[in-house]
Structures are given as structure tokens and as C-alpha cells.
Amino acid sequence: MVKPNVNLSTPTMPPVGDVQPKADGVRQMFAAISGRYDLLNRVLSMGVDQTWRNQAAREVLALSPKRVLDVATGTADFALALKKMAPDLEVIGCDFVPEMLEVGRHKAKAQQLDVLLEEKDALALDYPDASFDALSCAFGFRNFADYHQGLLEFYRVLRPGGRMVILEFPPPQENLFGSAFRLYFEQVLPRVGRFISGSEYAYTYLPQSVLAFPEPQKLIKMMEDVGFKSRYHLLSGGIAAIHIGVKPFEIKSSEIKPSEIKSSEINPSGAKL
Numbered sequence: 001m002v003k004p005n006v007n008l009s010t011p012t013m014p015p016v017g018d019v020q021p022k023a024d025g026v027r028q029m030f031a032a033i034s035g036r037y038d039l040l041n042r043v044l045s046m047g048v049d050q051t052w053r054n055q056a057a058r059e060v061l062a063l064s065p066k067r068v069l070d071v072a073t074g075t076a077d078f079a080l081a082l083k084k085m086a087p088d089l090e091v092i093g094c095d096f097v098p099e100m101l102e103v104g105r106h107k108a109k110a111q112q113l114d115v116l117l118e119e120k121d122a123l124a125l126d127y128p129d130a131s132f133d134a135l136s137c138a139f140g141f142r143n144f145a146d147y148h149q150g151l152l153e154f155y156r157v158l159r160p161g162g163r164m165v166i167l168e169f170p171p172p173q174e175n176l177f178g179s180a181f182r183l184y185f186e187q188v189l190p191r192v193g194r195f196i197s198g199s200e201y202a203y204t205y206l207p208q209s210v211l212a213f214p215e216p217q218k219l220i221k222m223m224e225d226v227g228f229k230s231r232y233h234l235l236s237g238g239i240a241a242i243h244i245g246v247k248p249f250e251i252k253s254s255e256i257k258p259s260e261i262k263s264s265e266i267n268p269s270g271a272k273l
């Protein structure tokens with residue numbers, strides 16, 4: 001197990017929600033829990049988290065991509081699930097917390113799975129435009145400091161026709177099951193999480209960030225605003241949700257750079273026809 005190099009008793013919880021200055025806090029928090037992150041996932045979800053990842057991975061693979069980017073890959077569970085399901089697939093996972101990636105590299109080596117894990121900020125990916133056939137982001141998107149900027153980057157690095165899959169926890173639904181889940185999420189999970197992880201706030205941040213996260217319909221609207229054709233479906237009675245966006249083949253006029261406009265498309269006054 002890789003030892004975290006960050007003080008576990010760091011007292012400040014990152015802010016939750018969209019457009020928040022949370023990157024440093026999020027980095028510090030995941031660095032601190034990296035060694036226990038997988039164990040916590042299994043215990044707190046009673047093992048269901050891997051089933052959700054597998055369901056989302058099947059959506060990523062639906063159009064037989066050749067090259068996939070798993071953003072906010074953390075300890076690489078999603079990237080490894082993709083590689084297991086499609087051994088010929090080129091899988092690149094990226095995350096901005098080196099401690100999480102290090103755990104992922106150990107797992108990849110132990111499982112003899114060839115995935116490339118790189119340190120990158122999801123809000124400023126330095127991959128070329130249109131360089132991936134598909135892109136996934138499992139339980140990472142909620143932690144971004146700016147959701148719109150994240151979606152813009154996802155859209156940019158996907159090729160036209162490419163598919164993006166976001167697996168996230170939507171806010172619990174307003175029904176009996178949602179209320180029961182909320183009780184577990186807000187009362188039980190933070191205590192178990194604190195006990196196992198040693199972090200005072202990481203598993204308080206989790207439910208609070210979920211409560212502050214947009215409803216699926218709102219996230220779909222944000223995806224469509226960026227240009228994706230989008231849909232979603234709920235998993236396990238609404239505890240998790242898979243959001244699927246496809247980058248259309250036709251390019252929006254606002255995406256055409258002046259350098260790409262041929263002289264025959266420019267009228268004598270210089271305006272685009």
C-alpha cells in the first residue's frame with residue numbers, strides 16, 4: 001500500500017459545488033486518503049461501485065473505440081476495468097493527484113494490465129484536439145472547480161462522433177428510497193469513512209458535494225450547451241447515474257477557427273459568408 005505524504009489531520013474541507021476555488025483542497029484530500037481509497041469504496045458501497053463502473057465501461061466501449069482517456073482516473077479502477085474488457089484498447093488515465101496515480105500503477109502492474117497513467121489537470125488537458133475516440137470520468141467530475149471548463153476540455157479532446165461517459169452520484173431523489181439513502185449517506189458514511197480513512201472531513205465532503213451537484217437533467221443541459229448530444233440513466237434506484245454525451249460530426253460555426261476558413265468562403269469585405 002502506498003503511504004500518503006500529506007498530513008491526515010488537515011482541517012480544511014474543500015468547498016463543494018460549481019465554480020469554486022477547490023483544486024488545492026481536493027488535491028490535498030485525495031492525496032491524504034489515496035492508500036485507503038479503494039478499501040473505502042468497497043466498504044461504503046458494499047461492493048456495488050465496481051458494478052457501476054462496469055456498466056459505465058460498457059457504455060464507453062459501445063462504439064468500439066481504439067483510444068480512450070479516463071479523466072480523474074484516481075487509483076485507476078475505471079481505466080483497469082476498460083482494459084480488462086477490451087485488451088486491445090489503448091487506455092490513458094489522468095489525474096492531478098500523483099499519490100492516487102501511484103496506487104493505480106501498482107494495481108496495473110499487479111494485474112499485468114498495460115494502461116498509461118499521467119499527471120494532468122482535467123481543466124487544462126494538454127492533449128491535442130480530437131485525439132480520443134471516447135472519454136470517461138467516474139466520480140471525478142463533481143470535484144472539478146469549474147464544470148463548464150471540464151466539459152469544454154472533454155469536448156475538445158474527443159474526435160467528432162466520439163463518446164463521453166460521466167459516472168456520478170446525483171443528489172438523492174425526493175422519495176422514500178432517496179430519504180433512506182440520504183440518512184445513510186449523511187449519518188453513517190461520514191463516520192465509517194472517518195474511522196477507516198483517518199481523514200476528518202473527506203467523507204463529510206463526499207455527501208455534501210453530492211448534495212451540491214446538479215440534478216441529471218441540469219448536467220445534461222450543461223453538456224448540450226457545450227455541444228454534446230446527451231442522455232442519462234439512473235443506476236441502483238438513483239444512487240448513481242451514467243451521463244452519455246456524443247460529440248456530433250457536424251461542427252458548430254463558433255468552433256471554426258479563422259485560419260480554417262478558406263479564402264473562397266470570405267467575401268471581399270472580409271466577413272464570413
Ligand SMILES: C[S@@+](CC[C@H](N)C(=O)[O-])C[C@H]1O[C@@H](n2cnc3c(N)ncnc32)[C@H](O)[C@@H]1O
Binds near residue numbers: 027123137140
Ligand atoms: C472520487 S475520485 C474518483 C477516482 C476514480 N475515477 C474512481 O472511479 O474511483 C476523484 C478523483 O478526481 C480527481 N480530480 C479532481 N479534480 C481533478 C482535476 N481538476 N484534474 C484531475 N483530476 C481531478 C481526484 O484527484 C481524484 O483522484
